[in-house]
Amino acid sequence: MANFGLQLPTIQNWSCQSCSGCCKQHGIFITPEEKQRIEDQNWTEADGIPADQPVFVKMGGGLRKTWWRLAHQPDGACVFLDKKGLCRIHGKFGEPAKPLACRIYPYAFHPAGKKVTVSLRFSCPTVVANGGRSILEQSKDVRSIARQVVPDNVTKAKPPEITPGQRVEWTDFHRFVDALDETFDQDDMPFLSRLLQAGMWIGLVEQSKFDSVLGDRLKEFLDIIVDAAQAEIPDSPEQIPEPSRVGRMQFRLLAGQYARKDTYASADGTLAGRMRLLRTALRLTKGQGSLPPIQDCFREVPFDRLEQPFGVPKEADEIFTRYFRVKIQGLAFCGPAFYRVPLVEGFYSLMLVYPAVLWIARWLAASNDRSSLTVDDVAQAMTIADHHHGYSPAFGTWGFRRRVRTLAQLGDIARLAAWYSR
Incomplete structure (x- = not known):
């Protein structure tokens, strides 16, 4: 061990x-031992499991290794979730009897x-x-x-790369992570200012080589660029230019992926389902007309409505600060935890969560005929977005990663963050 x-x-x-x-x-994937244990528990209709309700779903097969996951009820809930919203396995056999995925x-x-x-x-x-x-x-x-x-x-395990082909030892890698965490641990600054500061100095890291800038020299370099970035932060978000037309289009596609309900129960692999996804992508690309309600919490609203100022509740700063610091401290934005991308690229993806959450929050508010955000809108939008971040296979594809890099190269990540903060 x-x-x-x-x-x-x-x-x-x-x-x-x-x-x-x-x-x-x-989707709850289970080991063969867990499958056998659940089978030995002898679930019946008396326990609330209908006779025609499968308990397991077979995955893989053919030339691929077979594995299993727990089945879902028709409404999308786990097969073992009762009408009170409680786990039947937990209730009957105790928490240790649940699959490890549930306990994690x-x-x-x-x-x-x-x-x-x-x-x-x-x-x-x-x-x-x-x-x-x-x-x-x-x-x-x-x-x-x-x-x-x-x-x-x-x-x-080796530390994640800083940029493609450029890797430092763990001690120095943590210097980058600590500098990011310290940037967001500035309660006297608005969250947007901290985000912009971090984006600025990460941009300088992207342009640098660290073959001989290590140890104390790296610490000194990071101190210099972090302070320099703070001095360059605009006094007001209004001073930051609007996102480019190409940037807005790329962002709508990205935010639309974050807004989806992408679960095994909701997946529709039929031709009609694939055509529906294609039509949604085309509408997001054009950005004209109305947004299609891609899950039940949304209504169809005009694209233009989400581009109007909604404001951001002051209480949201605490949520975003904690979100970013937990992700940064936990290295949940690069390396093995995030599609094995380098630190710089991973942080650009993390930055984009901020405008994506605010875009989704605006959609939630507009769906309820409101033109300003509440902290509950932001909280719900974050649960929707973070369901995907680091876990949806689509976010690790070449196309999605290229979208992030394009937005970074256009200089639009900071612009999008400021634009949706209005």
């Missing part, structure tokens, strides 16, 4: 509130040299709300989960 330290997100609280959101959003959520564990970082998924509304007990108080339980999922060779 690997010997590793555990780095916890000390700024985050979480305790399960039995909202059952995860039981309706995620919303935690995520990522290699970080001699330690393992712990991140959380903000697709859980309780994580967004910072509800429950401090993660620090739960260190014993978190370590127990980590021991079950972290591979023995975790401490041998």
Whole structure:
């Protein structure tokens, strides 16, 4: 068993509130041992499992290895979710009897040299709300989960690249991560200003070589560019130019992917389903007419309506600050945790979550005939967006990564962040 330290997100609280959101959003993959254990539990109609309701769904097969996941009910809920929103396995046999995937959520564990970082998924509304007990108080339980999922060779993992082909040792890699975290740990600055500052100095990192700029010299270099970026932050978002036409089009496609309800239960692989996705993509590309309601929480609203100022509630700064710091501290934005992309590219993707969440929040508000955002709009939009971030296979494709790089090259990431902050 690997010997590793555990780095916890000390700024985050979480305790399960039995909202059952995860039981309706995620595909639960199970091991052969877990499948056998569930079969041995002998579930019947008396337990609330209809005779015609499959319990497992076979995945793969043919030339591919076969594996299994838990089935969903017709409404998209896990087969073991009861009408009260509680897990039947948990209720009858206790929490340890549940599949490991259920017990892990919303935690995520990522290699970080001699330690393992712990991140959380903000697709859980309780994580967004910072509800429950401090993660620090739960260190014993978190370590127990980590021991079950972290591979023995975790401490041998190489650090993510900084830029393509450019890699430093873990000690220096953490200097970049610490500089990012410190940039967002400035409570006396609006969140947008911190985001713009981080984007500026990461842009300088992208242009730099670190063959001989290591150790104390790297720390000095980062201090200089972080301070220089802070001095260049505009006094007002209105001073930042509007996003380019190409940038807006690329962003709509990106934000539309974040807004989708992309689950096994909702997947429609029929020809009609694929045609519907194509029509949605074409409408997002054109940006004319009305947005198609791609899941139940949205109504059809004009594209132009989302381009009007909605404002951002002051309370949202705390949510975004915690989101970015948990993702950064947990290395949940690059390397193995994020499609193995380099640090710089991964941070550009993370930056784009901010305007994407605000775009989705505007859509939620407009769907309810409102022209200003509430903190609840932002919180709900974050759960929708983070369901995909780092987990949807589509976000690791060449096309999606090219979209992120294009927006960075156009200089539109900062412009989009400012534009949707109005």
